[in-house]
Amino acid sequence: MPTERDFQLSPIVQESVIHNTRTLNNLQSLTSSLFGVAAGILGLESYNGFLFYLVCSILTTVLFYVVRIAPTGIPAAAAAAASQKSAAGGVGGSGAFDTSRYYRSPYEFWTGGLLNGLAGFILTWTLFFGLVRA
Amino acid sequence: MTGISKALTAFGSLLLAHACYSAHEHSALQTLKAATLSLTSTASQTTATTLPADIAIETVIATLVVLLGLVLSTQPLRPIQWRVWAGKIERQGEEGFVDNNGEVIKEYIGNPFQIFENRPGFVDIRKQRMEFAEWVKSSAGAEQ
Known part of the structure; x- marks a missing residue:
């Protein structure tokens, strides 16, 4: 848990935090509706539908990571060197699946959108289920 | 893209x-x-x-x-740590802060330390006093 002192030592750019969070939220609410359409067409019921949503939204996050975060990272060799330095108290590098450059906590990035898009998912899921099985 | x-x-x-x-x-x-x-x-x-x-x-x-x-x-993400963000501005300038259409984003403010780099230097008060004295002297000489 970062303290007040940590924020004094390494300040956070608030506009960037807002921008990044909004980008991820927009993507998740759009894609959750899309997954609802797919689940409705496939005719999934009860747990299968929620499982479909879970898998798809994790896939979305991974894809977002691959497209937007991974290409801007430090290469693995440099990251390994940097992590050795960070063990010695230096500046830390970015390992695999490290989101600290763009998001304040990894939980916010990996699981933050699950509940966010659930309502949209259920809405379009039921709508398209009803439309297709008319 | x-x-x-x-x-x-x-x-x-x-x-x-x-x-x-x-x-x-x-x-x-x-x-x-x-x-x-x-x-x-x-x-x-x-x-x-x-x-x-x-x-x-x-x-x-x-x-x-x-x-x-x-x-x-x-949209491309932006670094949240101040040092990374300022370093990106310093290194890439406007090119690092473009949206998908290749236009510079609205929030781009340029160098965050601009206010320090553009501040005026010290005023040389002795030199100004000399100039004023010269001017007074020359105008007094012109009147006489």
Whole structure:
């Protein structure tokens, strides 16, 4: 848990935090509706539908990571060197699946959108289920 | 990038719409078949409406294509740590802060330390006093 002192030592750019969070939220609410359409067409019921949503939204996050975060990272060799330095108290590098450059906590990035898009998912899921099985 | 993502999203939406229509037609056909069957014989009403494999595959592929298009169309992220962010501005300038259309974002403020770099130097008060004295002297000489 970062303290007040940590924020004094390494300040956070608030506009960037807002921008990044909004980008991820927009993507998740759009894609959750899309997954609802797919689940409705496939005719999934009860747990299968929620499982479909879970898998798809994790896939979305991974894809977002691959497209937007991974290409801007430090290469693995440099990251390994940097992590050795960070063990010695230096500046830390970015390992695999490290989101600290763009998001304040990894939980916010990996699981933050699950509940966010659930309502949209259920809405379009039921709508398209009803439309297709008319 | 933006052209590819738009094309992918459009193509995927088309596939999804087609899959949706196919699924609807399939279920309509099933209901019709069940209705005609029940007219001729007392068959059970349990219409096993499992979706044909091609429609299911089309739906999944369409979803993935649209998903890829949407992910590619997201805005580039910006560093949240001040030192990384300021370093990016210093190194790349405006080029590091463009949106998908290649235009510089509205929030771009340039160098955050500009106010320090543009401040005026010290005023040389002795030199100004000398100049003023010269001016007074010369104007006094002109009057006489």
